[in-house]
Amino acid sequence: MALTQLNQLEQQRLVWRARQVVAPDQRRQSSFYPALDKHLQGGWPQAGLVELACGSAGIGEIRLLLPLLAQAKPRLQVWINPPAELNGQALAQHGINLSQTLLVRCQNPQHALWSAEQSLTSGCCSHLLLWGPNLTSTQAKRLQVAAKDNQVLMFWLHNQPAPSTSALPISVRLSLAPQATGLSLKIYKSQGQWPQHPCHINMHTLWPSLAAQPQPVANNIVVLPAQAQ
Amino acid sequence: MQWLYVYLPSLQLDSLLHQQAYDEACVLVHQNQVVQANTQARQLGITLGTGLAAAALLCAQLKVIAYDHKHEQRLLRQLAQRLYQTSATLYLDPPQGLLLQTSDMLKLYKGIAAYWQRLQQPLIERGLHYHYASAHSPLAAQVLARAGNDRLLNNTQEANTLLAQLPIQRVGLAAKLTQQLERLGLNTLGQAQALPRSALGQRLGQELVTYLQQLDHTKAPAKTNYQPPERFRQGLELLYDIELSSALRFPLRRLLDDLEAFLAPRKLQAGGLNLSLHYRELPAEKVHIGCSGGEYRAQVWLNLAMLHLEQLQLQAPIIAMRLSTSGQHSWEPLSNQLFEPQGGKLTADQLISRLQNKLGNHAVQQVFLRDDHRPERSFYQGLPKTHAAAPNATVCLRPSLLLTIPKALHHKPNHQWCVMSGPERIQSGWWDNVSICRDYFIARNPLGQVCWLFRTPTEEWFLHGYFA
Numbered sequence: 184m185a186l187t188q189l190n191q192l193e194q195q196r197l198v199w200r201a202r203q204v205v206a207p208d209q210r211r212q213s214s215f216y217p218a219l220d221k222h223l224q225g226g227w228p229q230a231g232l233v234e235l236a237c238g239s240a241g242i243g244e245i246r247l248l249l250p251l252l253a254q255a256k257p258r259l260q261v262w263i264n265p266p267a268e269l270n271g272q273a274l275a276q277h278g279i280n281l282s283q284t285l286l287v288r289c290q291n292p293q294h295a296l297w298s299a300e301q302s303l304t305s306g307c308c309s310h311l312l313l314w315g316p317n318l319t320s321t322q323a324k325r326l327q328v329a330a331k332d333n334q335v336l337m338f339w340l341h342n343q344p345a346p347s348t349s350a351l352p353i354s355v356r357l358s359l360a361p362q363a364t365g366l367s368l369k370i371y372k373s374q375g376q377w378p379q380h381p382c383h384i385n386m387h388t389l390w391p392s393l394a395a396q397p398q399p400v401a402n403n404i405v406v407l408p409a410q411a412q
Numbered sequence: 413m414q415w416l417y418v419y420l421p422s423l424q425l426d427s428l429l430h431q432q433a434y435d436e437a438c439v440l441v442h443q444n445q446v447v448q449a450n451t452q453a454r455q456l457g458i459t460l461g462t463g464l465a466a467a468a469l470l471c472a473q474l475k476v477i478a479y480d481h482k483h484e485q486r487l488l489r490q491l492a493q494r495l496y497q498t499s500a501t502l503y504l505d506p507p508q509g510l511l512l513q514t515s516d517m518l519k520l521y522k523g524i525a526a527y528w529q530r531l532q533q534p535l536i537e538r539g540l541h542y543h544y545a546s547a548h549s550p551l552a553a554q555v556l557a558r559a560g561n562d563r564l565l566n567n568t569q570e571a572n573t574l575l576a577q578l579p580i581q582r583v584g585l586a587a588k589l590t591q592q593l594e595r596l597g598l599n600t601l602g603q604a605q606a607l608p609r610s611a612l613g614q615r616l617g618q619e620l621v622t623y624l625q626q627l628d629h630t631k632a633p634a635k636t637n638y639q640p641p642e643r644f645r646q647g648l649e650l651l652y653d654i655e656l657s658s659a660l661r662f663p664l665r666r667l668l669d670d671l672e673a674f675l676a677p678r679k680l681q682a683g684g685l686n687l688s689l690h691y692r693e694l695p696a697e698k699v700h701i702g703c704s705g706g707e708y709r710a711q712v713w714l715n716l717a718m719l720h721l722e723q724l725q726l727q728a729p730i731i732a733m734r735l736s737t738s739g740q741h742s743w744e745p746l747s748n749q750l751f752e753p754q755g756g757k758l759t760a761d762q763l764i765s766r767l768q769n770k771l772g773n774h775a776v777q778q779v780f781l782r783d784d785h786r787p788e789r790s791f792y793q794g795l796p797k798t799h800a801a802a803p804n805a806t807v808c809l810r811p812s813l814l815l816t817i818p819k820a821l822h823h824k825p826n827h828q829w830c831v832m833s834g835p836e837r838i839q840s841g842w843w844d845n846v847s848i849c850r851d852y853f854i855a856r857n858p859l860g861q862v863c864w865l866f867r868t869p870t871e872e873w874f875l876h877g878y879f880a
Contacts, residue, residue, distance in 0.1 A: 265813065270779075271792075272781060304757065308763070361861070
């Protein structure tokens with residue numbers, strides 16, 4: 184009885200066995216945030232699908248990826264369905280090569296996934312960012328396999344506060360939460376690694392005017408004229 | 413000089429049948445008379461000149477197609493285009509003949525046998541019936557080929573002997589003249605040649621004399637030789653109506669193969685293709701297939717074209733297709749992948765065109781910078797160019813996500829907002845009548861989003877972007 188239940192659980196991918204680890208690809212690419220690199224044991228995976236649950240757009244999710252994208256090899260970076268217009272000035276400022284940045288917009292979610300898969304399998308793309316509400320297990324598996332086979336690191340960003348509950352077969356699953364000093368990251372899954380404590384990303388070093396220093400000082404806050412009334 | 417004439421007695425019919433592998437009796441009809449018939453039709457007793465009614469009586473399932481003079485001329489030009497790769501000087505002799513000057517080419521091919529073998533290949537590939545003959549003069553070659561001689565003659569003597577033996581009805585003279593000669597008891601061409609020219613001229617007119625002179629005249633005909641077209645343009649008439657857009661793949665493949673054969677030897681690439689699908693009555697359906705980097709391979713074009721055709725709803729059956737290129741440019745090899753560890757299956761340009769063809773041009777874009785201090789105008793989205801030079805970016809901190817239309821805030825940001833920097837005034841734009849005056853602030857809202865806000869002189873607050 185217990186055994187059949189265990190089998191069922193295994194089929195639903197809810198059981199993870201330590202011996203199942205088939206030598207995960209240990210190659211990592213630095214995220215250029217020391218804290219995150221430490222927590223992910225070297226940085227983002229070399230290839231695969233990473234889920235970022237942002238809660239709401241605009242909390243610093245692109246800033247989290249900008250240093251990585253700016254250092255990438257001169258290959259295509261595809262942005263699919265970003266939530267607003269991409270400001271070329273901001274991207275270029277941080278060293279993104281705009282001539283290697285492709286922006287794809289489509290209303291139909293199926294088309295967005297199709298474009299993602301085409302870009303992954305083309306072999307001419309190094310990073311891919313996809314904004315979309317949710318992925319089914321099959322879709323995630325296809326994207327993960329395509330990304331791994333073609334050495335692409337793909338980020339899937341959405342506005343739910345936590346990663347989807349189903350056991351998606353993907354490399355890394357994180358949730359982001361805003362903080363005065365930067366971001367607080369909760370790592371739900373990182374392939375081939377043990378669970379980690381939440382980690383704090385300090386963005387003050389790279390963006391002094393957008394994030395407070397880790398020890399906030401009271402006079403850092405400017406009071407709006409509106410409040411004086 | 414040596415000349416070769418290729419006579420294609422059933423050019424239009426052969427092309428139609430070969431394209432669509434049709435093996436029933438089929439005839440072409442012009443003014444109620446059979447003008448071209450395939451082997452199956454001939455076996456049933458249908459000969460050229462049979463009336464349509466008689467032919468229909470001989471075979472109830474006979475497929476009848478109208479003869480189209482213009483279409484046959486197009487086919488002849490297509491064939492000339494192909495043969496031009498083997499032979500330099502050739503002349504069109506519409507509707508069904510091609511004249512080639514061989515003397516210049518023999519050195520290259522080391523003998524007429526090897527040369528003819530090369531020429532024959534495209535004729536066989538296209539399933540054409542043909543007759544040929546070589547002779548010392550253009551007219552002699554023509555007359556011998558049309559008579560079904562099918563021999564490559566080396567010396568003038570041999571050709572003259574063969575010509576002399578030809579019956580007078582088969583030498584291509586006008587019907588009236590032939591009749592007159594027959595009445596005089598001249599049954600072969602040789603008998604007419606033996607008579608004094610001046611006497612012939614007086615009795616039968618100058619036409620015959622000119623003809624006889626032409627037989628010995630070895631110079632090139634008084635018309636310009638064939639020049640291949642600069643651009644690719646080709647059509648295909650379908651023997652069956654096609655109702656499903658996915659079934660267009662097979663005839664399209666044939667056109668694209670011809671396109672590849674046109675572009676590859678010229679080291680050219682097509683930047684785009686215009687495909688028009690013709691209905692019987694409705695105006696033609698036009699499809700533009702783009703490929704941002706340019707391409708010449710048929711397989712790649714077919715994949716791109718099918719992305720379009722799968723989405724296309726045909727309003728009626730298709731009876732013909734036309735394909736032409738829009739923009740041809742020379743082919744540049746891509747050398748950027750040489751030292752990359754993993755070779756990509758597609759280049760960036762190919763990926764872009766694949767996405768564009770499925771999603772439409774507007775869906776696949778790139779961001780370009782512009783020298784302007786107003787945030788909305790400091791960049792723009794356009795069609796991707798993977799090798800574009802960009803102006804320098806501004807040094808002021810700008811949000812990575814910008815709202816297309818600033819969102820009005822209903823009330824002033826209150827104490828829950830945390831202002832991190834500002835104000836930064838962005839003003840003016842008198843030169844293009846889009847003047848702005850805004851004080852920008854960077855502030856974090858209660859949700860933790862880092863927003864780019866601005867205040868207008870009238871104390872209205874707007875959200876313009878996120879430092880995502």
